[in-house]
Amino acid sequence: MAQQDSELAKGEQQGTSERQGDVAGPEEASVEATPEDGDAAAGKALFNSLCAACHKLDGNSIGPPLRGVAERRENDWLHSWISNSAAMIAAGDETAVEIYNEYNQTAMPPFPQLSDEDIDNILAYTSQPKAVPQEQQAGGGEGAAAGGGGGVSTDIILGILAFVLLMLLAILFLVNRTLRRFATASGVQLPEKPKRTPIWKSFVENQFLVLTSAVVLLLVGAYFFYGFVMQVGVDQGYQPIQPIHFSHKIHAGDNQIECKFCHSSARVSKTSGIPSLNVCMNCHKSIGEVADDTATDEYSKEFYDGEIAKLYDAVGWDPASQSYTGETEPVKWVRIHNLPDFAYFNHSQHVEVGGIACQTCHGPVEEMEIMYQNAPLTMGWCVNCHRETNVRTAGNEYYEKVHEELSKKYEVEELTVAQMGGIECMKCHY
Numbered sequence: 002m003a004q005q006d007s008e009l010a011k012g013e014q015q016g017t018s019e020r021q022g023d024v025a026g027p028e029e030a031s032v033e034a035t036p037e038d039g040d041a042a043a044g045k046a047l048f049n050s051l052c053a054a055c056h057k058l059d060g061n062s063i064g065p066p067l068r069g070v071a072e073r074r075e076n077d078w079l080h081s082w083i084s085n086s087a088a089m090i091a092a093g094d095e096t097a098v099e100i101y102n103e104y105n106q107t108a109m110p111p112f113p114q115l116s117d118e119d120i121d122n123i124l125a126y127t128s129q130p131k132a133v134p135q136e137q138q139a140g141g142g143e144g145a146a147a148g149g150g151g152g153v154s155t156d157i158i159l160g161i162l163a164f165v166l167l168m169l170l171a172i173l174f175l176v177n178r179t180l181r182r183f184a185t186a187s188g189v190q191l192p193e194k195p196k197r198t199p200i201w202k203s204f205v206e207n208q209f210l211v212l213t214s215a216v217v218l219l220l221v222g223a224y225f226f227y228g229f230v231m232q233v234g235v236d237q238g239y240q241p242i243q244p245i246h247f248s249h250k251i252h253a254g255d256n257q258i259e260c261k262f263c264h265s266s267a268r269v270s271k272t273s274g275i276p277s278l279n280v281c282m283n284c285h286k287s288i289g290e291v292a293d294d295t296a297t298d299e300y301s302k303e304f305y306d307g308e309i310a311k312l313y314d315a316v317g318w319d320p321a322s323q324s325y326t327g328e329t330e331p332v333k334w335v336r337i338h339n340l341p342d343f344a345y346f347n348h349s350q351h352v353e354v355g356g357i358a359c360q361t362c363h364g365p366v367e368e369m370e371i372m373y374q375n376a377p378l379t380m381g382w383c384v385n386c387h388r389e390t391n392v393r394t395a396g397n398e399y400y401e402k403v404h405e406e407l408s409k410k411y412e413v414e415e416l417t418v419a420q421m422g423g424i425e426c427m428k429c430h431y
């Protein structure tokens with residue numbers, strides 16, 4: 002747990018500025034409203050990784066609810082309590098001893114790693130008012146973005162267009178009739194309609210027309226056939242429903258949990274793998290429900306809590322008695338990315354050796370409420386990147402030698418993966 006905390010804290014620091022950008026208007030507004038000048042967004046991440054195991058914002062957990070604690074207690078008192086509560090109890094601080102006894106003398110661990118600023122940030126987060134109207138704002142914004150601009154307006158525009166077309170037809174008809182009437186009235190002889198051969202007959206008789214039509218038909222057909230064939234096996238955008246609604250946005254985004262914390266084999270092996278449920282339970286033994294402000298318009302708190310309950314059912318965890326029942330039921334995640342067997346792809350080659358970020362291939366995972374396939378995963382996609390990307394040769398003896406020879410051959414400074422042999426068929430097909 003301690004190791005994982007420090008991992009989280011690390012990720013936290015790196016991502017601070019980015020995350021502040023992410024949390025839009027509503028969060029900022031509430032930052033202003035807090036007593037401290039802390040950054041509530043940064044505080045939230047710290048809270049979730051360090052404190053959420055024992056504290057909820059509202060309602061009792063192992064420790065007392067922390068919403069509004071900054072109003073209940075002196076700021077200095079809070080700082081020294083959070084840094085080292087045991088010291089305060091030992092020193093006989095009256096309030097400290099009182100809540101210590103109230104909570105059955107459960108020890109809260111000291112947090113010497115938290116700076117004053119960190120603590121202010123956490124307190125700013127706990128000072129946020131219960132965010133009911135804000136949620137709706139945030140959720141509404143997301144919903145609109147996801148809905149792709151809303152169907153209603155398109156329907157209205159189409160309706161108006163259809164109406165205008167109908168009006169034009171009617172006008173044409175009327176004009177035609179009036180003109181004919183004028184013509185007859187002023188004695189103009191309208192030409193008699195000649196007896197026409199039916200259209201299909203004249204078409205069949207015109208060999209040139211038949212030939213051109215046939216060619217056009219064939220071309221169009223071939224075009225669609227080609228498109229169809231090229232689509233076979235391309236699952237870009239594939240987004241199956243998983244047995245447990247697992248949000249990468251909440252885990253990798255909001256809570257800054259690093260990818261490799263869960264997909265730990267990506268660095269060392271061919272596959273990235275899906276984490277086992279034990280990995281989940283590292284955190285979820287103590288996180289049985291989500292915070293109120295995690296809920297959006299689309300997904301309620303009850304929904305999220307229900308999904309965590311599914312995790313408990315699967316691993317056989319009884320949150321009431323805080324123990325395993327022994328009745329487990331495997332979760333069958335639906336595989337999303339899947340190359341055919343005849344193609345070889347290796348994660349560690351790309352992530353470790355090549356230094357490519359997960360997001361280059363998998364897209365903005367930290368924003369995905371539901372995981373989907375971002376890249377086409379076609380041969381063209383692999384080969385294009387190998388043509389465009391330079392190999393990182395620095396610090397790699399083998400590469401430096403190869404690089405010396407090949408860069409002379411190609412007369413270039415930097416070598417692309419392709420020039421190093423990365424588009425030879427055998428590299429990807431065996």
Ligand code: HEC
Binds near residue numbers: 065
């Ligand atoms: C292992 C469980 C545990 C963790 C983790 C924990 N606390 Fe506590 N906390 C407690 C308990 C239990 C109490 C009640 C007092 C006692 O028994 O020591 C408490 C009390 C408090 C109080 C006093 C509340 C009041 O009403 O006066 C504050 C403030 C507090 N914790 C903040 C934090 C913060 C901030 C973090 C994260 C950095 C944190 N705690 C992490 C268990 C924990």
Ligand code: HEC
Binds near residue numbers: 249253260276336366
């Ligand atoms: C808390 C654990 C956790 C973290 C952190 C996490 N993931 Fe995942 N990831 C999962 C689980 C569970 C699944 C399977 C369920 C799903 O597809 O949503 C998954 C699925 C995926 C898949 C799809 C796998 C398939 O079936 O093809 C990709 C790609 C992925 N994660 C990439 C990432 C990246 C990139 C990051 C870091 C930005 C990340 N994950 C962070 C747990 C995690």
Ligand code: HEC
Binds near residue numbers: 256258284306
């Ligand atoms: C490093 C800690 C950590 C790990 C590991 C972790 N979670 Fe979570 N999980 C969290 C936090 C933090 C939240 C959000 C709590 C909140 O918003 O109040 C959360 C929320 C959830 C939720 C509710 C939101 C949602 O995503 O639908 C589910 C379900 C969930 N986790 C499932 C899982 C599963 C399944 C795994 C293992 C693959 C896992 N978690 C691993 C920390 C973790």
Ligand code: HEC
Binds near residue numbers: 264340346359362378
């Ligand atoms: C160069 C592109 C690329 C990069 C970079 C990349 N992936 Fe993948 N990822 C793929 C491809 C291609 C597959 C499908 C592999 C297969 O089906 O054999 C895949 C599959 C996966 C899967 C599904 C399970 C598996 O192992 O096949 C997970 C999970 C995953 N990637 C996570 C990650 C994470 C986490 C990172 C960053 C540490 C990452 N990927 C970086 C291209 C990439």
Ligand code: HEC
Binds near residue numbers: 379384
């Ligand atoms: C985002 C760019 C990118 C994409 C997409 C990509 N690769 Fe790569 N690939 C690289 C880089 C960079 C290297 C060189 C890594 C190194 O060895 O330094 C590499 C190396 C390789 C190698 C080793 C080549 C050698 O000479 O040893 C293989 C095999 C490979 N990739 C297969 C694939 C396959 C299969 C796909 C598609 C499923 C793919 N790659 C998609 C960037 C990419």
Ligand code: HEC
Binds near residue numbers: 234384426427428429
């Ligand atoms: C960088 C990796 C890579 C290299 C190099 C590569 N391929 Fe592929 N190839 C793939 C992948 C990945 C697929 C699977 C694409 C899919 O499922 O749509 C594939 C699919 C194919 C297919 C099946 C048809 C199709 O498009 O789905 C054939 C045939 C093929 N490759 C032949 C070759 C030949 C011949 C060469 C050498 C000139 C070659 N490949 C080089 C990655 C590669």
